[in-house]
Amino acid sequence: MFFYLFLIFLSLPLTSHSLNQDGLFLQRVKLGLSDPTNALSSWNDRDDTPCKWYGVTCDQSTHRVNSVDLSNSELAGPFPYFLCRLPFLKSINLANNLINSSLTADIATCQNVEVLDLSDNLLVGSVPESLSELRNLKSLSLTSNNFSGDIPRKFGQFQKLELMSLAGNLFTGSIPRELGNISTLQNLQLGYNPFAPSQLPSELGNLSNLAVLWLSNSNLVGPIPESFGKLSRLSNLDLTLNRLSGSIPSSLTWLKSIEQIELYNNSLSGELPRGFLNLTMLRRFDVSTNQLTGTIPTQLTQLELESLNLFENRLEGTLPESIAKSPNLYELKLFNNKLTGELPSQLGLNSPLKRLDVSYNGFSGKIPEKLCAKGELEDMILIYNSFSGKIPESLGKCNSLGRVRLKSNRFTGVVPEEFWGLPRVYLFELEENSFSGKVSNRIASAYNLSVLKISKNQFSGNLPMEIGFLGKLIEFSASNNLFTGSIPASLVNLSTLNTLVLDDNELSGGIPAGIQGWKSLNDLSLSNNKLSGSIPDEIGSLQVLNYLDLSGNYFSGKIPVQLDDLKLNLLNLSNNMLSGALPPLYAKEIYRSSFLGNPGLCGDLEDLCPQEGDSKKQSYLWILRSIFVLAGLVFVVGVVWFYFKYQNFKKAKKVVTISKWRSFHKIGFSEFEILDCLKEDSVIGSGGSGRVYKVVLSNGDTVAVKKLSGESKKEDASRNSDKDEFEAEVETLGKIRHKNIVRLWCCCNTGDSKLLVYEYMPNGSLGDLLHSSKGGLLEWPTRYKIALDAAEGLSYLHHDCVPPIVHRDVKSNNILLDAEFGARVADFGVAKVVQGVNKRTESMSVIAGSCGYIAPEYAYTLRVNEKSDIYSFGVVILELVTGRLPIDPEFGEKDLVKWVCTTLDQNGIDHVIDPKLDSSYKDEISKVLEVGLRCTSSLPIGRPSMRRVVKMLQEAGMANKPKANKSDGKLSPYYNEEVSDQASLV
Known part of the structure; x- marks a missing residue:
C-alpha cells in the first residue's frame, strides 16, 4: 500500500510539468474567471501545450501562444492579468463578455500586445494612462463599457497605434488635443460619450494617416476646424448629433479620399462650400437638420453620389440638372427647405434611385417620367409643393414602390389604372389635389395597402367593391370628392380598419349590413351625403369607436339605444330625419348640437325641434307655461327658505346650483353625490388654482375632485386666451384615451367654482412621494417604470393625437401614481393643441411651466413646441436618478440640470446617483441618465422626440450593458434612421 501511494506521489510533479509554461499561465487565467457556459472546458492540464484549446492560437514554429480570443463567451470577472505573462x-480579445471591475496600471505589463479588444463589457472607473506604455499596441478598443473620467492625455504618446475606439462610455472632460500627436492613427472613434461642452481640437488635423473620424453625440460646440482639410486620407467624417456652429469650412473640399461626410443634427449655418468637384470619391453627404442657407452647388451634384441628404435647412434656388447624372444615387432627401423650380427631367434614369423626398419646398412642374427607370424606387414623397400635371403612366409599372405621398400639390387628370394596383405599396396618399376619374378596380392588386388617403380631389363614380379585399x-379617407352610388358592402370585411372617412360626397343607400366586423374602427364619418335608411343597432358593438358623424344625410327611424354602449368623444347625428326618443346617455344638454335638425326628435331637451300650431293652441300653451312658472317660483322660494333654515341649523356648506354637467365615460354617480362629499377633511392637495378632494362614493369607488376657484375680473382680463384653465383641461382630457394619461370621468360648472372629477391615484404625485420621507420606497425598478410610463403618455400626446398636444407644464407633481406605481400624466390646464402643418410653435404672452422645469429657450422667446415638454421631462428623469429637487439652495445659482452636468464633470457619476438606490443597477441608471441629459440639451434641436425617448428608455431597461453597433468604416455605427426620415413618417 505504501509503495502504491509513493508511486502516485512521484507521478504528481510529472503530470503538473507536462503542460508548458504558457499553459500554466492560462490555467491561472481560467481560475480567475467565471465560466457559466463551460467555454473553457477544453483548457485542461493533460495537454503538452494549450495550442488546441478553445480561443488559443500559437505560432506554428515555436508553439508559443500569440493570440487569445475569448469573445462572446459569457465570461465574467476582472481582467485576467496573467495573460500579460505570456511573453x-x-x-487579446475579450469582447462581449461580462468582464467587470476596473483596469489597473498592471495592464502595462502586456508589453508585446498589439491588439487589445475589451469592448462590450462592464468595465468601470478611469482608463489607466499606463496603457500608453504599450509601445507595440496597434489596436485599442474599449467601446461600450462604463469607463468614466477623462481620456488620459498621455494617450498622445502611443507610437504605433492605428485604431482607438472609446465610444459608448461615460467619459467627461474634453477630447485631449494630445491625440493629434499619434501620427500612426487611422481610425478614431470617440462618439456617444457625455463630454463636457468643448470645441474640436484643431490638432486632430495633424493625423495625416486618419481614415475614420467618428465623434457623433459628443457634446461638441463651436466651429469645425479648418485644419481638418489636411486629413488627406480621411474617408469617413462623422460629427453628427452635436452642437457645432459656424459655416462648413471650405477646407473640407480638399479631402480627396472622403467617401462619407455626416454632419446632420448640428447648428451649422451659411452656404455649402464650393469646390465639391474635388471630392471625386464622395458617396454620402448628409448635412440635414442644420441652419444652412444658399443654393445647392452644381459641383456637388456632378459627383458619383449615392446618398444626398440636405433636409431641414434653409436652402433656396433650384435643383441642378446635373444631379440626374450621378450614376450611383440611391437616396435624395431635400425636404423642409425653400427650393423651387422643376425636378431634373432625367432624374432616376442613370441611377438606382430608391428614396426620393423633396417635401415642404416650392417645387413645381411634372413628375419626371424616368423616376423609376431602374425599377428600384421605394419612396416617392412629394408632399406640400406645387407639382402639377398628371402622374406618369410609367409609374404604374414601378412595382417596387412602397410609399406614395403626393398630398397638397396641384396634380390633375386621371390616375393611371396600373398605379392604383401597385403590389408593394402600403401608403397611398393623393389628398388635396385635383385628380379626377374613377378609382380603378385594379386596386385589388395593392394587397399590402394599409393607408389609402384620396380626400379633397374630384374623383367620381362608384367606390369599387375591390377596396373591401384589402x-x-x-x-380609408375619401372625403370631399364626387363619389356616387352606395357604400360597398365588402368594406365590412375589413377587420383591421381603424378610420373610415367618406363625408362630403354624393353617396346614397344605407349603411351596409354586417358592420360588427369593424372590430378596430375608431373613426366613422359619413356626413353630408345622401345616405338613408335606419342606423343599424349593430353600431353599438363597435367597442373602440370614438368618433361617429352621420350628419347631413337622410337617415330615418329611431336612434339605436345601443349607442349607450359606446364611449364616444364625438357624436353628430344632426340634420337627418330621425325620430323617437334619445338614448338615455345622450339625452343631456351637452349633446344638444348632436341632434339638431331632426324634426321628429324632441325627447326631453326643450326646443330641440320647433313645434307648430294655431294661435289658440299657442295661447293655451302660454297660459299653461305661466302656471308652471308660477308654481316653480313658489316651489323655489319654499326650497330656498328651507335651505337657509337648514344651513343655520347644520352650519353646512353653501348652496350650489348645477348649471353644466358633462361626462366622458360611463359613471355610476351623480353631481349631487360629488358635491355632498366636498368637505375640509377630504382635502388631499391644494394649489394656486384650487383644491383637490378625495371622494369615496356610495358604490365604493374613489375619485379625485379638482375644484377650481372663480377668478377675479382682473385676473380674467389678464388672460391671453379664449378659454380658461377649466375649459382647456376639459377640452384636452375629454378626448384622450391612453393608459398613461389620467382619466377624466366628468366635469361640472357650479357657478362659483368648477369641478373636474378624475380617477383616484392612491400614491399621489411623483414629486410628493420622491421628495418626502417616503422617497426610499421608490427603488430603481419602480423609478424606471415611472419614467417609461410617463414618456409613453407624453409620446401619445405629441405623436398620436391629431392634432398634437403640448402639455406645457410637465413636472414631477403632475405625474400621478396608481396603486401599482403606474404613472399617469395629469394637469392639462395650460396644454395647447398644435394646429396646422407649419405652426410648429405656439406664441405665448406669459410663461407657462414651473420653475426648474422651464426650457432655456424661454430666455429669448416665448414660442414653445413639444421640445419644451421634452426638456421638462428630462428634468423629471434627473429627479428620478438623483432624488433631488429641480431647484435646491444647495445648488446655489444653478438648477438641477446644471448641477448634474457640473458634478459629472468634476466628481463623476457616483456623486450624481441617489445614494438610496441599489448600486447593482448602476449601469441601467447611467443609461437613463444619458437619456435625461439628451432631453435637457440647451438647444431644442438637440433634444430627441418623445417617440425616440421611449425607445431609448426601453433599450436602457433591456440589459445592464449597452450594445454598440460595429462600424465598417463607411457608415456611422450609430446612424439614426429616425432623424433622416422624420418628415416622411405617416
Whole structure:
C-alpha cells in the first residue's frame, strides 16, 4: 500500500510539468474567471501545450501562444492579468463578455500586445494612462463599457497605434488635443460619450494617416476646424448629433479620399462650400437638420453620389440638372427647405434611385417620367409643393414602390389604372389635389395597402367593391370628392380598419349590413351625403369607436339605444330625419348640437325641434307655461327658505346650483353625490388654482375632485386666451384615451367654482412621494417604470393625437401614481393643441411651466413646441436618478440640470446617483441618465422626440450593458434612421 501511494506521489510533479509554461499561465487565467457556459472546458492540464484549446492560437514554429480570443463567451470577472505573462502574446480579445471591475496600471505589463479588444463589457472607473506604455499596441478598443473620467492625455504618446475606439462610455472632460500627436492613427472613434461642452481640437488635423473620424453625440460646440482639410486620407467624417456652429469650412473640399461626410443634427449655418468637384470619391453627404442657407452647388451634384441628404435647412434656388447624372444615387432627401423650380427631367434614369423626398419646398412642374427607370424606387414623397400635371403612366409599372405621398400639390387628370394596383405599396396618399376619374378596380392588386388617403380631389363614380379585399387596410379617407352610388358592402370585411372617412360626397343607400366586423374602427364619418335608411343597432358593438358623424344625410327611424354602449368623444347625428326618443346617455344638454335638425326628435331637451300650431293652441300653451312658472317660483322660494333654515341649523356648506354637467365615460354617480362629499377633511392637495378632494362614493369607488376657484375680473382680463384653465383641461382630457394619461370621468360648472372629477391615484404625485420621507420606497425598478410610463403618455400626446398636444407644464407633481406605481400624466390646464402643418410653435404672452422645469429657450422667446415638454421631462428623469429637487439652495445659482452636468464633470457619476438606490443597477441608471441629459440639451434641436425617448428608455431597461453597433468604416455605427426620415413618417 505504501509503495502504491509513493508511486502516485512521484507521478504528481510529472503530470503538473507536462503542460508548458504558457499553459500554466492560462490555467491561472481560467481560475480567475467565471465560466457559466463551460467555454473553457477544453483548457485542461493533460495537454503538452494549450495550442488546441478553445480561443488559443500559437505560432506554428515555436508553439508559443500569440493570440487569445475569448469573445462572446459569457465570461465574467476582472481582467485576467496573467495573460500579460505570456511573453509572445500579441492579441487579446475579450469582447462581449461580462468582464467587470476596473483596469489597473498592471495592464502595462502586456508589453508585446498589439491588439487589445475589451469592448462590450462592464468595465468601470478611469482608463489607466499606463496603457500608453504599450509601445507595440496597434489596436485599442474599449467601446461600450462604463469607463468614466477623462481620456488620459498621455494617450498622445502611443507610437504605433492605428485604431482607438472609446465610444459608448461615460467619459467627461474634453477630447485631449494630445491625440493629434499619434501620427500612426487611422481610425478614431470617440462618439456617444457625455463630454463636457468643448470645441474640436484643431490638432486632430495633424493625423495625416486618419481614415475614420467618428465623434457623433459628443457634446461638441463651436466651429469645425479648418485644419481638418489636411486629413488627406480621411474617408469617413462623422460629427453628427452635436452642437457645432459656424459655416462648413471650405477646407473640407480638399479631402480627396472622403467617401462619407455626416454632419446632420448640428447648428451649422451659411452656404455649402464650393469646390465639391474635388471630392471625386464622395458617396454620402448628409448635412440635414442644420441652419444652412444658399443654393445647392452644381459641383456637388456632378459627383458619383449615392446618398444626398440636405433636409431641414434653409436652402433656396433650384435643383441642378446635373444631379440626374450621378450614376450611383440611391437616396435624395431635400425636404423642409425653400427650393423651387422643376425636378431634373432625367432624374432616376442613370441611377438606382430608391428614396426620393423633396417635401415642404416650392417645387413645381411634372413628375419626371424616368423616376423609376431602374425599377428600384421605394419612396416617392412629394408632399406640400406645387407639382402639377398628371402622374406618369410609367409609374404604374414601378412595382417596387412602397410609399406614395403626393398630398397638397396641384396634380390633375386621371390616375393611371396600373398605379392604383401597385403590389408593394402600403401608403397611398393623393389628398388635396385635383385628380379626377374613377378609382380603378385594379386596386385589388395593392394587397399590402394599409393607408389609402384620396380626400379633397374630384374623383367620381362608384367606390369599387375591390377596396373591401384589402385585408391590411387601416385607414380609408375619401372625403370631399364626387363619389356616387352606395357604400360597398365588402368594406365590412375589413377587420383591421381603424378610420373610415367618406363625408362630403354624393353617396346614397344605407349603411351596409354586417358592420360588427369593424372590430378596430375608431373613426366613422359619413356626413353630408345622401345616405338613408335606419342606423343599424349593430353600431353599438363597435367597442373602440370614438368618433361617429352621420350628419347631413337622410337617415330615418329611431336612434339605436345601443349607442349607450359606446364611449364616444364625438357624436353628430344632426340634420337627418330621425325620430323617437334619445338614448338615455345622450339625452343631456351637452349633446344638444348632436341632434339638431331632426324634426321628429324632441325627447326631453326643450326646443330641440320647433313645434307648430294655431294661435289658440299657442295661447293655451302660454297660459299653461305661466302656471308652471308660477308654481316653480313658489316651489323655489319654499326650497330656498328651507335651505337657509337648514344651513343655520347644520352650519353646512353653501348652496350650489348645477348649471353644466358633462361626462366622458360611463359613471355610476351623480353631481349631487360629488358635491355632498366636498368637505375640509377630504382635502388631499391644494394649489394656486384650487383644491383637490378625495371622494369615496356610495358604490365604493374613489375619485379625485379638482375644484377650481372663480377668478377675479382682473385676473380674467389678464388672460391671453379664449378659454380658461377649466375649459382647456376639459377640452384636452375629454378626448384622450391612453393608459398613461389620467382619466377624466366628468366635469361640472357650479357657478362659483368648477369641478373636474378624475380617477383616484392612491400614491399621489411623483414629486410628493420622491421628495418626502417616503422617497426610499421608490427603488430603481419602480423609478424606471415611472419614467417609461410617463414618456409613453407624453409620446401619445405629441405623436398620436391629431392634432398634437403640448402639455406645457410637465413636472414631477403632475405625474400621478396608481396603486401599482403606474404613472399617469395629469394637469392639462395650460396644454395647447398644435394646429396646422407649419405652426410648429405656439406664441405665448406669459410663461407657462414651473420653475426648474422651464426650457432655456424661454430666455429669448416665448414660442414653445413639444421640445419644451421634452426638456421638462428630462428634468423629471434627473429627479428620478438623483432624488433631488429641480431647484435646491444647495445648488446655489444653478438648477438641477446644471448641477448634474457640473458634478459629472468634476466628481463623476457616483456623486450624481441617489445614494438610496441599489448600486447593482448602476449601469441601467447611467443609461437613463444619458437619456435625461439628451432631453435637457440647451438647444431644442438637440433634444430627441418623445417617440425616440421611449425607445431609448426601453433599450436602457433591456440589459445592464449597452450594445454598440460595429462600424465598417463607411457608415456611422450609430446612424439614426429616425432623424433622416422624420418628415416622411405617416
